[in-house]
Amino acid sequence: MSESKIRNMEELASVSGISRPTLSKYFNDPESVRASTRKKVEAALETYDYQPNIYAMNQNRRLTKNIGIVVPYLADPFFAEIARVIENLVIQGGFRPILLSSHGGTGQEIENLDSLRSIRPAGVLLAPLGRNSDVAAIERFCADVPTVLFDNSIGDLGEAFFGLDNPQSIKMMVNYLHETGEPPIFFEMRTPTNPNAYKRRNAYIESMEALDLEPKLIQIEGDTWDFEDIGYRGGLEAIRTRQLTTDTVLCSNDRLAIGFLAAAYECGLRVGSGTGCALRVAGHDDHPYARFTCPPLTTVAQDYSAIATRSVEAILKLIESGERAEQRDTTLFEGTLIKRASA
Amino acid sequence: MSESKIRNMEELASVSGISRPTLSKYFNDPESVRASTRKKVEAALETYDYQPNIYAMNQNRRLTKNIGIVVPYLADPFFAEIARVIENLVIQGGFRPILLSSHGGTGQEIENLDSLRSIRPAGVLLAPLGRNSDVAAIERFCADVPTVLFDNSIGDLGEAFFGLDNPQSIKMMVNYLHETGEPPIFFEMRTPTNPNAYKRRNAYIESMEALDLEPKLIQIEGDTWDFEDIGYRGGLEAIRTRQLTTDTVLCSNDRLAIGFLAAAYECGLRVGSGTGCALRVAGHDDHPYARFTCPPLTTVAQDYSAIATRSVEAILKLIESGERAEQRDTTLFEGTLIKRASA
DNA sequence: ATCACAATTTTACGCGCGTAAATATTTTAT
């Protein structure tokens, strides 16, 4: 609490007895100055509240303290959650997170990258749209800015990638469903925007074949990010046109599953593994709402805390070292089976 | 597409034949220069891609082109959606949106405001936490920065407020439920973080009394933003301890209702208005997921497009005029009844 | 006490742009 507010570093220098360049050094990294001077600065800071002009700082620094975070669709609670965790980790690391959502649109994704470029971030954490991404644009961006990809991989772009081991998680789920009842049919979008979706499809087919079972796919139309709605419409049609050749449905992700459950409900199909149930439904991702569907959704949980932590660690290390990875480092985490009432 | 990239406005001036101060004027507002010069600038911009250094710009401008957007909880799809609409409107208005979430925490809300203050935004759109907000801190912020509140009102803070007419919407829902079946009991948090929740409680009581009915409240514990979980736990307890003195439950918001539906399902209570149903459940807000609950949730839709549009219009007008409102302007929008299968 | 070394201060310049005032030019109205 001070009566006379400090306007700039110059003034802080005169009242603290520390020279302006040293103050500049302190604000860039408090650990880089002698402990005794650090104390003096912090004492002055207590009485004279001041914080450096962020624009002047960023204009002149070689590297800003900004870290961009781009997610494909922030209205999806899954990405909202992972973004929140990442934001906190970035702040803990002494950087300033800039969160942007691509809202499911290619144009928006490019705009986000352009927007980030203009603020000269020290690094970027990018969960790309996937199929709809402008690969060339992303490649150019990665060449300019140290970028770590997560959730969704695109080729071998970026310095590192952290995501889910889809083959493992899908195989686990297929095996579980097979062991506890009829083998599953796979419910998915025909042309998903998400590369993970293709990996899951292939993983499903391979897992079924490994069990000497015939893979069966229900491939629904839709190319937006309104997965619940797509799952609902596709579910209605699949049920009404009797495409369900088994009583067990494995949905490519939880949001589709939520829509499918609504369709099943509307058609009077009771979902669950108990007697009196017509259908078992499983999802994938352990979406925040999966616990609260009726019935609660059996699914595979992603360790998004690990994905977030490791992604942030990777980008911080890249920034600190100032080097680029000579080769992209890919890390896949295993999923965890979450058994609930739906299957 | 150019071979030689432009590094700064000076260089652009020399290649375009327009003086740097005029270019500066152009970038601040393209309409402020003569049409013929504008053409010249834009022609040069096509061949020499360049964009002004955002830090140098913001450092020196009286007012930045930044507009802060603060929502209480971005992992709630409702806020994610409204934030998205607002972001687009802000961009259309020629400003740069900075989206921040308070993640349900008082500390985070204050940090967000501090963070915004440090980037000297031209204006801020704030949906406050409510009860948990540091009113004094927000008041100080509003004194410094033109701020429009939305969704949640705090006293008469801000230059304007746009939100829902809770008394109208709740009354409409109570009347509907009463006309079509038993009068509703009100399911809510005992000490909600959200002022709207208090308004809804009072509106419920008044609406019931206006119908000569006795208002009944189920008030559950919980002080986080995990409304689904709170609704689920509270619902389980309410059902098991037989607090439901009527077959109709009006939940204070959709997220609580989603949790309540999960509890009802677990207890084997069939929800809906048809025969064979034990319970009718209604929500409030028309949450993006409300269409996909089982059964689909009867609720009240907020016109969040109107809230977003009017809020942005208000802040843009404030910025343009450079004046402050002599008195806060409060606008409430009516809700729309959304009849689905749950009640 | 002496030396070697690290940290700080001093001095000075630059970043890219906003902005103001005076001047010159163009446009519009008469």
Added chain:
DNA sequence: ATAAAATATTTACGCGCGTAAAATTGTGAT
């Protein structure tokens, strides 16, 4: 055509800070 008004240019300075180089001071070990 001419004057008046609008717009552009020139010139100059400042914003708040980063950073480099040289000079100075402080630190720690011998």
